[in-house]
Amino acid sequence: MLTANTQITSTTPLLPREKLIEFITPYLKNKGVYLDMAKAFGSPLYVLETDILARKAAQFRAAFSHRLPETAFFYAMKSNNLPHLSGHLLKHGFGLDVSSGIELSVALELGASSIMFSGPGKTIPELELAARYPDRVVILLDSIGEAKRLASVLEEKQTRMPVGLRLNNNPEGLWRKFGVLPENLLSAFKEIQALDLLDFQGLQFHSSWNLNPDRQTAFIKTLGEILSVMPKQFLDAIQFIDIGGGYWPAQGEWLLSNVPQDYIIDPGVPINLFAKELSSAIKEHILPLTQCRICFEPGRWICNDAMHILIQVVDCKEKNLVITDAGGNAVGWERYETDYCPVLNLTRPSLSEKKCHILGSLCTPHDVWGYAYFGSAIKENDILMIPAQGAYTYSLRQQFIKPIPRVAVKESSNQYFLLPECDR
Known part of the structure; x- marks a missing residue:
């Protein structure tokens, strides 16, 4: 994985300009509806496009479901916790993956089954x-400690609960906090089986920031080796294997470099390549041992391209320095000091990128939207867009100095509406 502000060398992969232009062109073509939304609802504004969301969900499902005999899909709510977004995915056949009581409460309220x-x-x-x-x-x-705590809860209720067990596939460093080690799987299974009210049904593993399927396929092979020596009682109990999420969008990761307007790309791969490689590994190493359902937990891949941020220039301090009405609290972290995300001037659109400090209005210097913009010029009241900001931005928003932006939903017919505060 490349790091931000990498020193460019002759072998550093740079983001091709034609790839960048291809990425931004659709947003510039649709600038009218985004400007109308900013006029109607003000700025700053999150914009959720449900047609993009539905298309990404359908693409992901199709990539895997026709390659494997039995599949299930669960949207990882942590990647974008807007309830309206999760509710929309429920309509498209997804379940929900939650990782806290708060997310579980929302999922239940949405009617997730x-x-x-x-x-x-x-x-x-x-x-x-x-x-x-x-x-x-x-x-x-x-x-196993968690299994025993759950057993105590169930003892009071006299309820039997379906459970799976997370396997740790990266025991080094901070990732060791997750799951149980593979070498302890059999003993863990026996302890769970001894807790009568726990109904053991499957396994889960997860790796993050997967720009390609290599780490996942490697662990699927390892898992196959583990399963091959497990007793029949264990294999008969397996109803599902959940291979997690972490699928990176195909455009890859874009980073700033030490050379202005030379952007580094850590390339991604299409979801069909993920599906081809993972399905092949599953068919070779897993399904001959247990004919189970294969579950997926995509988050970033589904929601990233479906949400954008609209902001407005409030102060042109210099030709190459502007202040906007939105602060970095809208995304929750100093993302744009390291990651490159194109800033589009919808009011004065152009395919030419000009150097300029696009800064937020928080009382801190670490409040950056970008170091350049696409446009013919930039002036006060111009509406700027940062496209494809749906993953790990909205979920990390915070009420810091400035209020949190409102959310507008754009539907496939180019109709749009403002979400009530209670739905955010």
């Missing part, structure tokens, strides 16, 4: 909430 509850350190109140819905929730246990 198929929920995977993952994550470490589940509290007793969280387990109690999940235990009330054994027909809708599968708890992915993160440890």
